[in-house]
Amino acid sequence: MQRPIKLLIVDDETRFATTIASRLRLRGLDVRTAGNGVDALELAAREPFDLALIDLKMPGLDGGQVLAQLKVDHPHLEAIILTGHGTLESVVELSKSGAFTCLPKPVELDKLLVTLQQAYVVRLKKVFAADPAMIDRIEGIACGDNPRVILDSLRQLDDGDR
């Protein structure tokens, strides 16, 4: 069951999306990019994603709307919102509609990796909520301090069916 963690990046700044996607691929993630909300939802309908990285301000469907729809379609998907504003009121609103957290643009890659790892832990805990032994194992692995190592270990727990 060796399967990479699948990440969906949604941003109308396509150059930003493709570059950060390349960097995350180098770090072992399976990344897809979408230039707008509609493309993102289509992509998510075709293949399951574990995590999503969504830009807040986009023409057409904005980040909040994309997030809400993704959470409806894929309850176990954890999404991180990227915003150039750095204002807090949108953060509160977005966590209500199911965002794992908000990160300001530009974001340091290490910080992004830690956040992705935390989001993935949350996702796994939800997936295995009925399995206390599994939760313990997840928590044990999550105690480490290298997010890439943790992510690598964790993904082996995920059976990828959910």
Place this chain on the structure above:
Amino acid sequence: MDEHHASENQSPSGSRHVGARHYRELLWQTLTRQIVLYFLPLLLLAVFFHVQYRTMVRESQEAHLTLIAEQQAATLDLFLRERLVNLSNLVDDPQFAGHEMSEPYLQEVLSRLRLTSSAFVDVGVVDGSGNLNVYAGPVDFRKPISYANDAWFQRMRAGTGMLITDIYLGFRGQPHLTLAVKRERNGDVRIVRSAVLPEQLLALLETLEGAQEVSAAVVNTEGVYQVVTERVGEPLGRTTSIPPREPNRGFVDEPDGEGWAYAWLSETPWALVVHERPRQNGQAVLMNRRNGILLVTVVFFLGVGVVILLRARQLVGQQLAVEQHEAELSGQLVHAAKLASVGELAAGIAHEINNPLAIIAEEVGMLKDSMDPEFGGKLEPGELDERLGEIHDAVFRCRDITRKLLTFVRQTDIKLEPHLVEKILDDVIGGMLSTELLVGNVEIVKEYGPDPRPLMTDRNQLVQVFLNLVKNAVDAMPTGGTLTVRTRHESDKVAIVVQDTGTGIPPAQIEKLFMPFFTTKPPGKGTGLGLSVSASILKNFGGNIFVESVLGKGTAFTMELPYDIPD
């Protein structure tokens, strides 16, 4: 508020002058209002009461004079009736009737008659032909006297039993009146007559109650004075105050204001005419009273005026305080709005700059990754160039934003000169943007209005506005179209229309159109500042900008600019 403070600091004397003028204006307004509110009703009330009072005094005076006239008339009536009765009693006395008439006997009768009233001057017996047969009295008649032609005798002969004559001079050449009583016995007519001097009547008039306040006189139907004091006129003189017969008593108004009362006697056709006696000291009393009332009124009105003035000052003070408070409040609101717009602007700037910064960060990170041995440590051919190019573009995106922001802020180095908007439009369309218009397959239609007038403006800023609008129009027509540029010169302003046949703007976006950082263009293509900067520039020149758009048909931006910039 800030600007207000600033101007105050620069010219404190000027603003104090304006403040004082405002204070005076307010004070006058308030005073006028208060005077209209308080003085006017008070004045009307005062006039009303004055008129009422005068009418009342006049009416009571009329009533008083009329009463005096009635009383005096009644007194005279009584006196005359008594004298007639005296005379009648004498004539009807059987002793007198049967007695032989002789002068000594008549002297005796006269002295008896004078015991009843000293008014009787003499007594005489007249026969049916009017001859004075016997006479007793002070007048010495040398020759026989006949009353045959006298009016009173003829009246008696016609049937009157007794009468009282008007005052006349008669044979004796002295004003007197005659009482006469006629009796017939066995076809023999005997008339007893007696003269009465008017002094008795005059004395009666003088001694009556209220006589001191008035001038009374008795006149006959022709207005001839019968009984009169020297003050009023000569006996047998004529008066102009002839009382009317009906009603038999009343008050006559004279045009000069001095009226008089009258009352007709019942015994004889005489009327008592009563004038108010003009009194020197009375007039003075009246004047004093009038002055007193005037003084009280003036003092009262002055007092009310002072109260009104004080109240007006107080009201103006309150008004000014309220105004100042409002000004402070609105100043605070303006300041708050400024802060809010600065906040919005800052958020917009953050967002627009963070996006290219994020690209730079990722490109740099990717370059580092590419050189990292962990990830292979090898740059693909051309990758360095490509990524550096992206970084370069992102940096200049940031620069564009900051540059446009500066136009927002920097509005000091404006050079105002007269320019024709048509000329500037030609420069923008035919010069700066000619290539873009050609490449974009845009047809240009110019509809410049007649009578162009130059406009006081800054050419560079106006060029920027036109560039923004024309570029937007070209961008709205990706497959080409028609760009119409129209001008219309009105009396005080010029209207400029830039119209495209492009995609149009959805209604939901129209209201956001002039907000900073609002853009419909893809990232990196537009800063979202073009229209907001344009609107800001036009506002600075006292102008305005409007938009009309139909989805799928096109958009028209209309700008209005006054020829002269307001202060």
